[in-house]
Amino acid sequence: MTTKGKLALLAAGVSFLAVGSAQAVEIEYWQYVFDSRVKAMDQLIANFEKANPDITVKQTTFPYADYQTRVVAAKVAGQGPDVLQLFYGWTDQFVNGGLIQPLDPAVFPHEEIEKDFFPIVSAMKRGDDYYGLPTAVRSLALFYNKAIFEEAGIEPPQNLEELLAAAEATTQRDGGGNITRAGITLDMGGQDHHWWREVLVRQNGGEPYDAEGNVAYNDEAGAAALKFYTGLQTEHKVGLAGFMDEGQAAFRAGMAAMTIDGTFRLGAFADNPFEWGVVELPADANGMRSNYSSYFANAIGATAQGEELEAAQKFLTYITSPEAMQIWLDVVGELPARRDVALTEENLADPILSPFLKGLEYAHTTQFYDEAGQRQTAIDMVNRVLLEGQSVEESLDQAAKAEQAIIDSGRQ
Amino acid sequence: MATANATPLPAPDRFWDRLSIGTKRVIWAWTFLALPVVFYAVIRFYPTFQAFWLSLTNWDLLRPAQFIGLGNYQKMFADPIFWKVFQNTFLYLIIGTPVSLLISFVIAFYLDRVRVLHGFIRALYFLPFLTTAAAMGWVWRWFYQPVPIGVLNGILGWMGLPQQPFLRSVDQALISVLVPAIWAGLGFQIIIFMAGLRAIPNTFYEAARIDGLGEWAILRKITIPLLKPTTVFLVVFSSIGFLRIFDQVYNMTTNDPGGPLNSTKPLVLMIYQTAFSSYQMGYAAAQTVVLFTILLIVSLLQLYVLREKK
Numbered sequence: 005m006t007t008k009g010k011l012a013l014l015a016a017g018v019s020f021l022a023v024g025s026a027q028a029v030e031i032e033y034w035q036y037v038f039d040s041r042v043k044a045m046d047q048l049i050a051n052f053e054k055a056n057p058d059i060t061v062k063q064t065t066f067p068y069a070d071y072q073t074r075v076v077a078a079k080v081a082g083q084g085p086d087v088l089q090l091f092y093g094w095t096d097q098f099v100n101g102g103l104i105q106p107l108d109p110a111v112f113p114h115e116e117i118e119k120d121f122f123p124i125v126s127a128m129k130r131g132d133d134y135y136g137l138p139t140a141v142r143s144l145a146l147f148y149n150k151a152i153f154e155e156a157g158i159e160p161p162q163n164l165e166e167l168l169a170a171a172e173a174t175t176q177r178d179g180g181g182n183i184t185r186a187g188i189t190l191d192m193g194g195q196d197h198h199w200w201r202e203v204l205v206r207q208n209g210g211e212p213y214d215a216e217g218n219v220a221y222n223d224e225a226g227a228a229a230l231k232f233y234t235g236l237q238t239e240h241k242v243g244l245a246g247f248m249d250e251g252q253a254a255f256r257a258g259m260a261a262m263t264i265d266g267t268f269r270l271g272a273f274a275d276n277p278f279e280w281g282v283v284e285l286p287a288d289a290n291g292m293r294s295n296y297s298s299y300f301a302n303a304i305g306a307t308a309q310g311e312e313l314e315a316a317q318k319f320l321t322y323i324t325s326p327e328a329m330q331i332w333l334d335v336v337g338e339l340p341a342r343r344d345v346a347l348t349e350e351n352l353a354d355p356i357l358s359p360f361l362k363g364l365e366y367a368h369t370t371q372f373y374d375e376a377g378q379r380q381t382a383i384d385m386v387n388r389v390l391l392e393g394q395s396v397e398e399s400l401d402q403a404a405k406a407e408q409a410i411i412d413s414g415r416q
Numbered sequence: 417m418a419t420a421n422a423t424p425l426p427a428p429d430r431f432w433d434r435l436s437i438g439t440k441r442v443i444w445a446w447t448f449l450a451l452p453v454v455f456y457a458v459i460r461f462y463p464t465f466q467a468f469w470l471s472l473t474n475w476d477l478l479r480p481a482q483f484i485g486l487g488n489y490q491k492m493f494a495d496p497i498f499w500k501v502f503q504n505t506f507l508y509l510i511i512g513t514p515v516s517l518l519i520s521f522v523i524a525f526y527l528d529r530v531r532v533l534h535g536f537i538r539a540l541y542f543l544p545f546l547t548t549a550a551a552m553g554w555v556w557r558w559f560y561q562p563v564p565i566g567v568l569n570g571i572l573g574w575m576g577l578p579q580q581p582f583l584r585s586v587d588q589a590l591i592s593v594l595v596p597a598i599w600a601g602l603g604f605q606i607i608i609f610m611a612g613l614r615a616i617p618n619t620f621y622e623a624a625r626i627d628g629l630g631e632w633a634i635l636r637k638i639t640i641p642l643l644k645p646t647t648v649f650l651v652v653f654s655s656i657g658f659l660r661i662f663d664q665v666y667n668m669t670t671n672d673p674g675g676p677l678n679s680t681k682p683l684v685l686m687i688y689q690t691a692f693s694s695y696q697m698g699y700a701a702a703q704t705v706v707l708f709t710i711l712l713i714v715s716l717l718q719l720y721v722l723r724e725k726k
Contacts, residue, residue, distance in 0.1 A: 073692050076477050097695075101478035182579055184564045193671040246584040247562060250671060259564070376693050380672075387676045391586050 029315045030060045031086035031308070035300075036071040040271050044335035045323075051331075052322045059315045061087075072097075079103050079306070086308040086316040087323075089300045090136065092127045093372030096414060099130055104303040106133035111317045120342045124297050124369040136301030137324040140338030141346075142267045143297045143363040144195055144203075146286065149174075150279040152185075152261040160283045164207070164232070167262075167286045171242035174261035186260040187242035189251030190386075196233070196251070197382035198296035199264050199285065202368045204229035207288035217371050218411065222404035231396045234389045245390055255280075266298075267360050270337040284359045297367035299341065339364065373414025381407040464708075470701035477695050488702035497678055498686070498703075505659060505683045507590055508597075509714070512658040516598040516605060517650060523602070524609035525639075538610070542603035549600065553667025556596040557583065560668075583668060586679040593680050597664045601657060605650055612646030613639070648722040655714055659707070660684055683707050 033049070035041060042065055049061045064085065066074045072094065078084045079101065090098055098104045117125060117134060128136045146167075148160050156174050161167040171187025178184050190196065201212045201221070210225025221229075236243045248254035255263040258278055264285065265273075273280060287293045302323055308316045322328060329340035333351075339360055340346040346364070351357050372378055385403035388394040394402075435443070471488055475481035492498050527537060544552065559567045560582035569579050582592045616639065624634050640647075662684040666673055673689065674681025683703065691700035 076695065080477060101476075103478075178563060178573070180573060180579065182563050182569075182573070191671075244562060246581075248565060249557065249561060374694065383672050383675065384677055387586075387672075391581075391584065391676055 028058060028060065029311050030062060031312055031315045031319060033061050033063050033087045033089075033319070034071075034075065034085035035063070035065055035089040036068040037065045038068070040336045044332050047331055047335065048323055048328050051327075052319060055322070056315075056318060059318065061319060075103055076101065082307065084305040084307040086305050086312050087302055087319055088305055089302055091375065092124075092136075092138075092299055092301055092369065093375040095128060095130065095135055095301075096373055098303070099135055102306050104135055105306050105308070106130075106135055107137070107304065107320075108317065109133075111321070112137065120344070122297075122341060122343060122346070122364055124299070124364075124367065125341065127369045127371065128301050128303075136303035137320065138299040138301045138341040139323055139329055140332045140336065141297055141299040141341045141364065142338060143295050143360045143367050144198060144264055144266050144285055145282045145359040145363060146262055146264055146284070147255060147269070147273065148262045148281055148283065149255070149258060149260070150281050151258075156261075160281060161262075161286050162283070163287045163289065163291070165289065168236075168240060168242070171236065171262065172240060175242045177241075181241075183241070183244050183247060184259075186244060186247050186254055187262065188236060189247065189254050189260045189263040190233075190237055190243040190245040191251030191263075192245065192383045192386045193379070194251045195265050195296075197379050198298075198370070200229055200233050200382065202296040202370060203285055203294040204232060206294045206368075207292055208232075213371065219404045219408045222401055226400050226404075227396050230385065230389070230400050234386060234396065237390055245386065267338050268336075270356065282356050282359045284362055293363075293366055295363035295367035297364055297369050373411050377410045378407055381410070467701045467704050467708075470698055471705045473698045473701075475697040475701075477697055481698065484698070488699045491699065492702055492706070497681075500678050501674075501681050501683055501686045504590060504679070504681055505661075505710075508594060508658045508661050508682055509655055511591070512594055512598055512661075513651060513654050516601055516654055517647070519598070520602050520605035520650075521609055524606045524613060525635075527606065528610055528613050538606070541606050544600045545603035547600065549663035550667045552596055552600060553664050556592075557668045560592055583680075584676060586677050589669075589676060589680045593665050593668050596668075597658070597661060600664070601654060605654065608646060608650055609643070612643045616642045644722065644724075648719070651722065652715055652718050655718060656711060659711055659714065662688070683710075 033045065035045065042063070045063055049063060053060060075084065075088060075090075075098075084103065088104070090104070112134065114134065117137065121137070122141060124141065125134075125138065128134050128138075146161070148170075152174050153160065153170070156170075158170050158173050161170045167188070173187070174185070175183060175187035176185040192200075205212050205221050205226055208225040208228040210223055210229070211220045212226075214220040237245060243260075248257060248259050251260070251263050252265060252269060252272070254260040255265075256273065256276055258276075284293060285295055302320055304313070304316045304320060324341070326340070326342060326345045329342055329345045332338055333340055333345075339357070346361055351361060370378075381403045384406070385399050388399040388402070389396055432440075470481065472483055472485060473481035474484045474487070523541065527534070527541075530537060558565065561569065562579060562581075562584075563569050563573055566582075568582070572579060581588060583589050620638050620642070621634060624638055629637070661682050665680050665682055665685055666688075669675055669680055674685045684707065687700050687703045687707065690696050690703060
């Protein structure tokens with residue numbers, strides 16, 4: 005080989021290396037382990053990498069219980085993810101802790117976000133900035149066991165009165181009066197605390213929180229809502245907190261006729277050995293309905309800069325695109341966060357999806373400061389009534405004070 | 417040392433050669449000992465002192481720690497939940513330790529006399545000790561369920577007795593968590609007690625029998641006093657175990673950790689939640705200091721009470 009030839013080859017090699025290093029950006033995506041979510045994300049990453057060959061996305065997952073700790077620890081170590089998933093209720097902690105950065109309005113225009121997404125996306129807004137966008141949203145509905153309902157010869161309930169009647173018709177007890185099959189599950193640690201807070205309190209004429217975000221349920225409406233909920237066990241004896249350990253377990257085992265749960269449970273219930281149906285959460289006597297909606301948003305990590313930030317923005321744009329939302333709906337079963345992707349005729353005609361989609365229209369999103377802590381106050385509130393025989397009003401008062409204390413310390 | 421009478425050697429040229437064998441041995445010994453000493457200093461002592469410092473700050477992992485004096489301790493002592501947890505921790509200790517020691521001693525005492533299938537029975541008692549606490553916690557959790565799936569309530573119902581709420585009761589939950597914890601530790605204590613019993617020379621028993629002592633007197637005058645070193649070890653060991661109880665509680669109450677209404681929450685679980693759910697590292701460190709102090713006092717007290725009287 006001539007010297008010229010060698011030189012040319014060398015130059016080509018050098019330039020190839022240089023180009024390679026300039027283009028190959030690797031970004032990290034973090035979420036918690038949940039089989040179908042990880043699979044859906046693998047699919048999205050494959051599609052994204054095909055469209056953007058210069059970017060590779062590495063997915064890292066952690067068990068749900070460790071997830072927040074890992075994100076916080078990674079930030080302390082200075083090695084946070086570029087794009088990460090977070091529950092909307094963690095936003096304050098993540099923003100105050102400097103874990104995520106605001107979305108650049110030039111890339112993610114506010115008017116478009118507000119026009120295209122369901123209004124609950126506003127829970128990701130702090131001041132003038134959005135801190136994340138959801139791929140999918142969740143809402144609640146009432147699941148019922150079709151076999152048990154047929155056996156009892158009843159139709160799924162449309163309002164709270166019918167709910168009580170249906171629960172009474174489907175509860176089975178043994179000779180000692182112990183429940184052997186529950187009419188409805190009572191599981192405050194599951195989704196029931198949302199049902200109580202955003203649905204029952206409102207249906208009794210109250211508001212869970214005032215405009216400033218302070219506890220506002222410590223009144224007659226809150227007491228009536230708590231009385232209704234605890235009454236399912238104490239008065240009507242159609243459910244038992246702790247029955248079969250967890251509400252969803254009781255329903256899956258065919259040991260409960262009804263349970264209130266979210267879209268994320270659809271996958272787990274898919275292989276139930278019986279037929280089940282879904283209806284909207286029961287309305288009150290006046291036909292008023294409410295629902296609780298929540299979501300995991302995708303945000304950009306505070307440490308992403310330069311070309312990694314650019315790649316992260318591209319990736320976030322893709323995973324919140326209509327195409328990604330359709331994939332997420334097909335694989336995970338969660339509802340698309342964009343109105344036009346969610347409210348298609350096909351989806352609205354789907355007997356399983358439509359109750360959840362209808363719920364989204366009138367859903368509320370609780371502004372959490374410490375989701376786990378606030379849930380604990382609701383669990384304790386119900387336990388004081390059920391286990392210690394405390395009066396509904398006193399327990400409610402105690403819960404309101406405890407939750408307000410969490411909110412106050414969260415604002416500091 | 418051995419070199420005291422050594423004859424003077426020709427002047428050595430290197431420092432190492434000038435040293436006597438005894439000194440060299442000491443140097444070698446310390447070189448090997450240095451490893452665990454450094455290990456303990458870095459892995460154990462440094463974090464311990466760091467925790468004392470953290471307990472005086474408001475560190476929350478995200479923002480730099482600020483010194484706030486005794487603020488965490490004031491907050492802790494004013495918190496009714498802390499006192500509830502404090503009480504629970506001592507209930508685990510004062511019920512768990514004597515009950516588990518009594519049961520394991522009785523079993524060891526009689527098992528020692530069993531010749532048929534001795535090894536097999538001993539293995540059966542030891543098995544729970546080898547089982548993962550998490551797996552055991554979940555099995556027991558289902559035992560305690562109400563009918564139709566709870567085994568214990570099923571038996572109660574079959575005998576015509578009223579159903580018990582077990583884990584779903586503020587009064588019964590702590591005991592319900594404690595029972596599997598005691599059961600799990602039994603195997604280990606039985607093995608140690610049996611080793612202690614075997615170590616008592618047979619001649620003592622023979623002499624006592626010749627002197628006409630009854631079985632009860634032999635137990636009181638010979639077996640129990642001579643078992644004292646074993647008992648001291650087990651009391652200290654199991655007390656520390658019960659004061660640090662965590663996995664059984666956490667696994668049996670994951671839906672509402674330490675619940676219902678904090679009735680089963682031990683100090684360690686509270687520390688865990690403060691640190692890794694609320695990220696109040698400073699406050700968690702203050703709770704850790706309290707736990708450390710309790711462990712220290714309890715251990716010293718037990719060593720003093722059960723000390724060898726000379």
